[in-house]
Amino acid sequence: QFAKPEQAIDYRQASMALIGSHFGRMAPVAKKEAPYDAAAIAKNVEVLTVLAALPWSAFGPGTEGGETKAEAWSDAKGFKQATDEFTTAIDKLKVASDSGDFDAFRVAFGNVGKSCKTCHDAYRKEK
Template sequence: MRIAVLTALASVSLAACGQEAAPTNTVAASETNAAEATPTVATPAAAPATKEEALKVMHERHEGMEDIGKATKTIKRSLDSSAPDVAEIQKSAATIAALAAKSSTWFPQGTGPDVRKTGAKPEIWQTYPDFAAKDADFAKAAQAFDAAAKTGDLNQIKSAFGDLGKSCKACHDKYRSEMHR
């Protein structure tokens, strides 16, 4: 059960950053008790079979990240206004949470800058366990923010939005390069 929850959380985190969940390897700590299972070192999913498939994953990742960015800007604009629109915040929070759930699948091997220009740094695949942990943190923060938004309490929303931003920054500072179009 814990593995399923951890895997779901990892998927949610990455989706919020616009990344899909990559499968993780798990080892049962006790064959007689599945609840005692613990995850092993995360590894990225295998590379897509063709360049076209890699480009499709990269496009999905880009679009997911763009949607997360747009939702984040909508939330910030609303929170900065004199009369925040809670319904708008809730809708954007749900979008981020849904995408965060997919993000761990957006970074399989073979979808980095060696395929085409991307904001994803090679360090993602070189230090994947750290990247996957940051993505899991993002998914968790996205779910917590969505839950806070559903309460309608602006103090809870602002606090959870700050935590969400910190989780995005932790990953982007290390694993995202600036792209100039």
């Protein structure tokens, strides 16, 4: 899939950036700073569910580096668990946003954010 480690690093950073864009744009809605447009949120979350699957194959053996701590490989089990928790939280956000219920969306959105932070705290280098 990736001829060189740098290509894997670029790929995971690019896909994470898209996830950050599609997740972060919903923050004003979750914080009640912007109106809740259920259809627009559901459409955005649908994109996000696809994006959320992308980065993980780009953390293969021999692709150490970039912004990722060595622990992502030395503690591969913990890393896998953290990324699984994220994709599970995304699946729950999809169910919540499809329901059109604002509070369900808000709670599920917050849980995705927590899973982002938990994994970043453990496995992303300090900036």
